[in-house]
Amino acid sequence: AQSVTQPDIHITVSEGASLELRCNYSYGATPYLFWYVQSPGQGLQLLLKYFSGDTLVQGIKGFEAEFKRSQSSFNLRKPSVHWSDAAEYFCAVGPPGRGTYKYIFGTGTRLKVLA
């Protein structure tokens, strides 16, 4: 079955500390991979995406993610967290080559940033 697992429901980090959010997926083939961020009461904003090529992907707001095929993972990282990064983060997968057909989302990781 196709699924996305975000094992950390909540993560708390201090401002200026590094961050890594985990994402593992189960899919028949290498899917398209996405990270979205959602602030309270808001929609989803795309942080970055992986379709093919370089496995280290740079996104907006200083985020990056690394695709590891052998581990079926697509972890999100940021070297230094800012208070404004507090939000919920969703990893998603989509069928390769078919773009926006049916994204499958994880259950999200809520990030809290301590001043």
Added chain:
Amino acid sequence: DAGVTQSPTHLIKTRGQQVTLRCSPKSGHDTVSWYQQALGQGPQFIFQYYEEEERQRGNFPDRFSGHQFPNYSSELNVNALLLGDSALYLCASSLGRASEAFFGQGTRLTVV
């Protein structure tokens, strides 16, 4: 450039009623997808519209239906509302079906 816009932003309905949610895609986009996000969960795919036809559907009952208009805007209709339909409904648009999706702010539906 306006992004994806959804209306209304909030809505309260009674069990058994019907509701219509609306979505205008980002300028230049022709494909609209709808997602349901229950509290504390990730979004779940309801269906996708392209060229005014439903192209793919998720695991949702027939009470959920939609429509896409010639100007690419879309409606999501839910009949015979249940308490469990309370959620944030997100609309996403894209150019064709082979590009990334841009999401709207969502409509918060509360069924009482």
